[in-house]
Amino acid sequence: MKQPMSERAADWLVKIAAGGLVAMTAVIGWQVFGRFVLDSSPSWSEQTALVLMIWYVFLAAAAGVWERFHIRIELLERRFSRHGTRRLRIGIHVLIAVFGLIFAIYGAMLAWEVRIHVIPSLGISRLFAYLPIPFAGLLMTLFSIARIRVRLAEEHS
Template sequence: MKRGLADRAADWLAKLGAAGLLAMTAVVGWQVFGRYVLDSSPSWSEQTAMLLMIWYVFLAAAAGVWERFHIRIELLEQVMSPAHRRLLRIVIHVLIFFFGLVFCFYGTLLVWDVREHVIPSLGISRGWAYAVIPFAGLVMAIFSLGRIRVRLAEGKAR
């Protein structure tokens, strides 16, 4: 089966998220080793781990909109007719679309507001920590529109 652009983009986002999780685990491991074995914890490790966590969570969350691996309760869906289930899923993606736009808008404001703040242990703008939020919000909105399109096409196929 041919994979579309959204499939490949979501796959890359999930892989970047997984790489961020691995990198954060290595940084925290180094911090623990430094603290308990070397008796000197690296000053940069805590803020680096936090930055990586923000990035991998938002990248994975964006991928999850397309890949549909977010937690959901399917009990309501199971008692609905297929047409109502399809409508419910469209409404859910409309909500996700708007939440994505909120992330995009307010994430951009957050990055702008903290752009001059420096993370002391890293020497970079605090804005870099949050730059993923508007990006992920935009991707969530785009993926939601794609899912809505898929659901609408399901209705036309019947």
């Protein structure tokens, strides 16, 4: 059976985020090796690890909206009927969509403001470090809308 586009996108985001985690681990490993074995840490390693972490955290957070692997408290859900639980979950996804839009708008503004600043040890625009914020915000909004559509389809079936 063909996967929905949201599911495929979330799968790719998780894979890219996992790759970022592996890359960050390798960079930190190289930094530790350089510091304690070679007695000379590479100047680029700390900022590279930080940029990688920003990217993989935001990409994984966006995927988590679709995959539903974020922490949630089910105590409130258990107090509602099945219909009430669906309405609660739809309401939660509306809030997540709104927060995603806030990330998208204000993250884009932040990225634009810092575009002329350079990360000294990497020689790249700071825009690159903040770009995942609006991107992930947009994806969170789209994934939330898709989850709302799934919930509404369940309600009508």
